[in-house]
Amino acid sequence: MLPVMVGFKFKEVIMYVWGWMAEEAKRPLLILVIDEDNDVGVKAGVQSPIIGREKNLEAALKLIMADPEDADANAMFAAIKIFDNESHRWPNGVEIATVTGKHDGGLESDLKISREIESVIRQLGATECIVVSDGPLPSSLSSIISSRIKVVSSRTVIVKQSQTIETSWILFLRYLKMLVYDTSYSRIILGVPGILLLLMGVLHFFNLLSLPLLLIFVGIALLVRGFGIDAAFSGLIRRLAEISNKPSLVQLRIFTAVVGLILIIVAFVAGFQAALNYLQSALRGGELNFEQVLPRMGPFAGVLIVNSIDLIAIAAFLNTAYNIFYYYQMKSTRVWRHVQAMLIFFFLWIMMRLLGAFLTTQSIVYLIQLVLIALIGFASLLTSITIIRSIRSMRAPKQ
Numbered sequence: 001m002l003p004v005m006v007g008f009k010f011k012e013v014i015m016y017v018w019g020w021m022a023e024e025a026k027r028p029l030l031i032l033v034i035d036e037d038n039d040v041g042v043k044a045g046v047q048s049p050i051i052g053r054e055k056n057l058e059a060a061l062k063l064i065m066a067d068p069e070d071a072d073a074n075a076m077f078a079a080i081k082i083f084d085n086e087s088h089r090w091p092n093g094v095e096i097a098t099v100t101g102k103h104d105g106g107l108e109s110d111l112k113i114s115r116e117i118e119s120v121i122r123q124l125g126a127t128e129c130i131v132v133s134d135g136p137l138p139s140s141l142s143s144i145i146s147s148r149i150k151v152v153s154s155r156t157v158i159v160k161q162s163q164t165i166e167t168s169w170i171l172f173l174r175y176l177k178m179l180v181y182d183t184s185y186s187r188i189i190l191g192v193p194g195i196l197l198l199l200m201g202v203l204h205f206f207n208l209l210s211l212p213l214l215l216i217f218v219g220i221a222l223l224v225r226g227f228g229i230d231a232a233f234s235g236l237i238r239r240l241a242e243i244s245n246k247p248s249l250v251q252l253r254i255f256t257a258v259v260g261l262i263l264i265i266v267a268f269v270a271g272f273q274a275a276l277n278y279l280q281s282a283l284r285g286g287e288l289n290f291e292q293v294l295p296r297m298g299p300f301a302g303v304l305i306v307n308s309i310d311l312i313a314i315a316a317f318l319n320t321a322y323n324i325f326y327y328y329q330m331k332s333t334r335v336w337r338h339v340q341a342m343l344i345f346f347f348l349w350i351m352m353r354l355l356g357a358f359l360t361t362q363s364i365v366y367l368i369q370l371v372l373i374a375l376i377g378f379a380s381l382l383t384s385i386t387i388i389r390s391i392r393s394m395r396a397p398k399q
Contacts, residue, residue, distance in 0.1 A: 029090045030126035030149065032117070033079045033098040034133045036109065036141065039063060039072040041100055048100040049116040051123060053083055056096050071134035075157040079132040082155065086130075095124045114144050121149055128152050192221055249326055256322045260315035267315070271308025278303045302359025305352055313349040320345060336388045343384055347377030 033056070040046050044062035060076035067073070076098060083096045099116035101109030120126075131137070131145060131154040145151060179185045199217055203209040224230050243251055282296055320342045327335040350373050358366035 027125050027127050028093040028095045029086060029152075030120070030124060030129035031079045031083050031086070031094060031096040032120070032129045032131050032145070032149075033072075033076050033096070034113065034131060034137060034141070034145075035072045035075075035098060035100040036113070036133070036137070037072075037105065038100040038103050038109075039067070039070055040076070040098065042103050043067050043070065048098060049120050050098040051095070051120060053080060053096055056080060056098055059098065071157070075132050075134040078155065078157045082130060082132065095126060097124070110140060110144060113141065114148070117145065117148050130155065132157065188225065192225065196221060249329060253322060253326055256319050260319045263311050263315035263318075267308040267311030270311070271304040271306075274307035275300045275304040298359045298362075302356045302361075305356030306360060309349060309352045309356060313345065316345045316349075317342065336391075340381065340384055340388070343380060344377070347373060347380065351377070 035041075035048070038048070040050070040059050040063050041048060043066040044059060046059040046062060050056050050059050056076055057080055060073050060080065063070055063076070064073040079096055079098070083094055086094045097120045099113050099120065101113045126149065128150045129145075129152065131151055133154075134157055136156060137145075137154075179189045196218060200209060200214065203213065243254055246254075279296060279300060282299075320338050323338040324335055324342065327333075327338060351370055354366050354370040354373060357363070358370060
């Protein structure tokens with residue numbers, strides 16, 4: 001009986017492997033065209049992914065008619081040529097598809113290309129591909145493609161250009177036109193210098209133009225663009241505009257966070273102003289210099305802490321209290337973390353007030369109180385951890 005069962009199982013394995021090999025033999029080679037900036041969608045109005053030779057040929061013709069100098073159209077024609085050449089050589093058949101990103105690029109463009117590649121693979125069942133593009137692909141995009149399908153070859157289509165002076169001038173004028181009329185470039189090439197020239201004219205009109213002031217404005221403009229502050233600010237505005245679509249609990253959480261941030265800023269400003277007033281009164285209105293300020297840095301820090309810690313504590317208590325309410329409503333176990341945080345903030349507030357008083361007065365009494373409060377706070381924290389663990393173990397479902 002045992003040899004019969006073994007033979008039966010062995011036969012099942014052989015049939016499974018044979019079926020898998022037969023299925024793999026039917027999988028076609030995919031000619032995959034990558035249009036990273038979605039020229040075929042923007043200029044020709046064709047939706048992607050574009051699957052099949054006839055549809056790709058039709059899309060390439062529409063694109064070349066819309067823009068005879070577009071490199072993506074040449075890449076699509078090159079892919080069709082590869083399709084025709086490989087159709088007779090590849091035993092499993094050949095398929096062709098074009099996927100596109102977004103015109104402004106970025107993360108959303110990569111995600112769109114990723115989704116379209118997955119859609120093409122599901123429809124065609126391909127496991128290997130030849131990638132065709134109009135230029136070198138960025139490493140992030142290459143990783144997206146290779147993680148979803150095996151790349152057996154890649155072709156970069158470069159449009160041949162004449163090296164004559166006339167052609168060079170044509171290319172120069174073409175790119176100059178792109179810099180002027182393409183908003184993604186004109187905002188930087190024309191917009192920023194335009195703002196600076198307008199600012200210089202206004203300053204000159206009011207007799208306020210000076211080289212240091214001009215350098216400050218130019219430096220700010222370069223700093224904003226170089227570090228992407230403008231993009232970060234526009235992203236912040238966009239996220240703030242989306243707050244109205246969020247649940248009311250999330251809106252209140254964002255509101256308390258903003259209020260807390262404002263309180264912290266006000267606290268530091270008030271504390272720093274009080275500390276400066278202390279220095280001026282200690283020096284009796286004399287000029288501030290390093291030799292006179294250095295011996296008074298301890299009291300300076302103490303006055304800063306004493307005059308700012310209360311508002312900072314209010315901000316911390318406000319945010320922590322709302323987080324306790326938020327996670328309680330969400331029935332999340334994170335509520336206990338914020339209960340512990342509230343306890344920690346309470347003892348930190350008392351300790352910072354005592355530290356500020358000690359630095360200001362240099363009285364040993366405040367230092368002793370600070371040490372005692374630190375010990376009590378540490379013991380309270382350990383007790384709270386033990387209590388919370390006991391509550392969790394009591395509420396945990398029994399196996």
